[in-house]
Structures are given as C-alpha cells and as structure tokens.
Amino acid sequence: MKRFVPTLxxxxxxxxxxxxxxxAAAQFAKPEDAIKYRKAAFTVMGTHxxxxxAMANGRIPFDAKAAADNAEIATVMSKLPYAGFVPGSxxxxxxxxxxxxxxxxxxxxxxxxxxxxMAKLNVAAKGGNLDAxxxxxxxxxxxxxxxxxxxxxx
Amino acid sequence: MKRFVPTLxxxxxxxxxxxxxxxAAAQFAKPEDAIKYRKAAFTVMGTHxxxxxAMANGRIPFDAKAAADNAEIATVMSKLPYAGFVPGSxxxxxxxxxxxxxxxxxxxxxxxxxxxxMAKLNVAAKGGNLDAxxxxxxxxxxxxxxxxxxxxxx
Numbered sequence: 001m002k003r004f005v006p007t008l009x010x011x012x013x014x015x016x017x018x019x020x021x022x023x024a025a026a027q028f029a030k031p032e033d034a035i036k037y038r039k040a041a042f043t044v045m046g047t048h049x050x051x052x053x054a055m056a057n058g059r060i061p062f063d064a065k066a067a068a069d070n071a072e073i074a075t076v077m078s079k080l081p082y083a084g085f086v087p088g089s090x091x092x093x094x095x096x097x098x099x100x101x102x103x104x105x106x107x108x109x110x111x112x113x114x115x116x117x118m119a120k121l122n123v124a125a126k127g128g129n130l131d132a133x134x135x136x137x138x139x140x141x142x143x144x145x146x147x148x149x150x151x152x153x154x
Numbered sequence: 155m156k157r158f159v160p161t162l163x164x165x166x167x168x169x170x171x172x173x174x175x176x177x178a179a180a181q182f183a184k185p186e187d188a189i190k191y192r193k194a195a196f197t198v199m200g201t202h203x204x205x206x207x208a209m210a211n212g213r214i215p216f217d218a219k220a221a222a223d224n225a226e227i228a229t230v231m232s233k234l235p236y237a238g239f240v241p242g243s244x245x246x247x248x249x250x251x252x253x254x255x256x257x258x259x260x261x262x263x264x265x266x267x268x269x270x271x272m273a274k275l276n277v278a279a280k281g282g283n284l285d286a287x288x289x290x291x292x293x294x295x296x297x298x299x300x301x302x303x304x305x306x307x308x
Contacts, residue, residue: 027201027205033201036197037197037198037201039194040193040194040195040197040198040201041194041198043190043191043194044191044194044195044198044231044234047181047187047191047194051181073234076230080198080227
C-alpha cells in the first residue's frame with residue numbers, strides 16, 4: 001500500500017474553470033448523510049490546509065514538496081463539502097447555522113471566496129516561495145474564519 | 155460558489171505511478187486526529203464510490219458523466235485514509251482491529267488491492283460502458299469487504 005499524495009496535474013485556475021453543476025439534493029438519501037459527508041470533507045480539507053498553515057506559521061519545518069502536495073489536496077477538497085448543505089440538513093449533528101439556508105447566496109459567496117483563496121494558496125505552494133505561501137495561508141485562513149464566524153455555531 | 159467535480163486530468167495508472175512516501179506518524183498531533191482523519195477520508199470515498207455502485211446496481215439511473223466524476227473523486231480519496239493508521243491509533247473512537255498494527259504488511263496489501271481496484275473502476279467509468287463499470291464496482295466492492303471483514307469490528 002502506498003501512502004502518497006497524487007499528482008493531480010492541474011492548477012487552481014483549471015480547477016475553478018471546470019465547474020460542473022451537480023444536483024446536490026439528489027445525492028444524499030438522508031439529511032444525516034449530507035451532514036456526515038460535509039463534515040468529513042471539511043475534516044480532510046482542514047487537515048491538509050493545517051499542515052501548510054503549520055509550515056507558514058513556523059510550527060513545523062518548511063518542506064516545499066509537502067506544502068505543495070498538501071495544498072493540492074486541500075484545494076481538491078475545498079470543492080466537495082458544499083454539496084452537503086442540502087435542504088433539511090440544518091437539523092441534527094451539525095453546528096451549521098440555520099441562516100445558511102435563508103441566505104444561501106451569501107453563504108455560497110463565502111464558500112466561493114474560500115475556494116478561490118485555497119486555489120491561490122495552491123498556486124503559491126507550487127511556486128515554493130515561503131513568503132508567498134505565508135500570505136496566501138493568511139488570506140485563506142481569513143476566508144475560513146469569516147464563514148465560521150457567520151455560519152458556524154459555538 | 156460552485157458545486158462541481160474537478161477534472162483531475164489523470165488516469166488511475168498515473169495516480170498509482172506517482173507515489174510519494176509521507177512520514178505518516180509525523181502528520182498528526184494526536185492519535186485521535188489520525189482516527190478522525192481516516193474515518194473522514196473513508197466517508198468521502200464511500201459516498202462517491204456509493205454513487206457509482208448505485209448506478210451499477212440500478213438503484214439510480216446511469217449517468218456516464220456523474221459516474222466518471224464520482225469514480226475520479228473516489229480514486230483520489232482512496233489514497234488518503236491509510237496515512238491515518240499511525241501507531242497508537244488502535245484505541246479510541248475507532249472500529250479498527252488492533253491486528254492491523256501487528257500485521258501491517260497484510261493490511262497494506264489489502265489497502266493496495268482496494269486502491270488498484272478503485273483505479274480500475276475509474277478507468278472503466280471514464281470509458282462509459284455500464285457493463286465494464288458493473289464489473290469494476292463488483293471487484294472494488296469485494297476489496298472493500300475483504301478489508302472490512304478482516305480489519306473492522308462489528
């Protein structure tokens with residue numbers, strides 16, 4: 001078994017350019033499944049973003065290859081969770097604020113912002129310049145926090 | 155915000171060929187983090203594989219594009235969970251059998267088998283032939299079950 005980071009052969013720009021609309025609500029049998037899915041996708045994204053952030057913040061040594069690999073996975077993952085915010089999934093094992101579903105346009109804009117910042121971080125990480133990575137981690141982190149402040153309980 | 159499946163521009167073969175060894179144990183601050191991560195990665199993988207399987211089994215209508223997109227994500231995800239089976243993560247909120255850590259070579263072989271079958275499913279899904287997808291879903295499902303039977307409690 002190989003533990004590895006796939007070479008996805010794509011840039012953040014290509015990723016953002018390849019939008020495919022999916023019928024989100026049809027993809028989950030139950031709201032609980034959607035909640036579990038989106039939390040899982042955020043967990044995986046956060047793990048990989050967190051490693052890049054730890055390098056940017058000097059908590060772990062900077063490793064350009066590891067930064068690029070983790071940013072790549074975080075960028076792929078950043079696209080996934082939002083399909084899980086289906087109607088009816090504001091109840092249950094979730095910290096999601098119910099206003100997500102009453103102002104979905106604003107929520108979607110905040111999600112897009114994060115996806116864009118993560119894609120920029122991916123580009124920066126591929127470039128290998130630590131100062132650029134630090135700046136991009138800062139902007140990405142801000143976009144995470146903005147959404148958490150507005151749309152996550154606790 | 156765009157809900158979409160990224161075009162990853164890679165084949166299963168390319169994916170399997172781009173192995174990068176990661177120092178798995180160093181990546182998680184606590185065993186609980188590793189457990190949460192691997193469960194999350196399996197959840198995302200299972201969701202996307204499940205959609206292809208549902209088409210293969212006729213539970214939902216076959217949609218070649220959706221099958222290919224979901225198989226692609228499942229294939230990317232199949233690489234991620236195993237970094238979470240770090241030493242010391244046999245205790246806690248996990249159904250992982252402790253023998254994973256005493257026969258890691260066998261466990262890794264079972265993981266590799268699943269990754270290979272998923273990559274084949276990805277190729278089949280890109281081809282768009284439902285019979286080929288059905289066969290690949292069957293083989294992939296067998297590789298999931300083999301590992302669950304051996305290494306997952308309950």
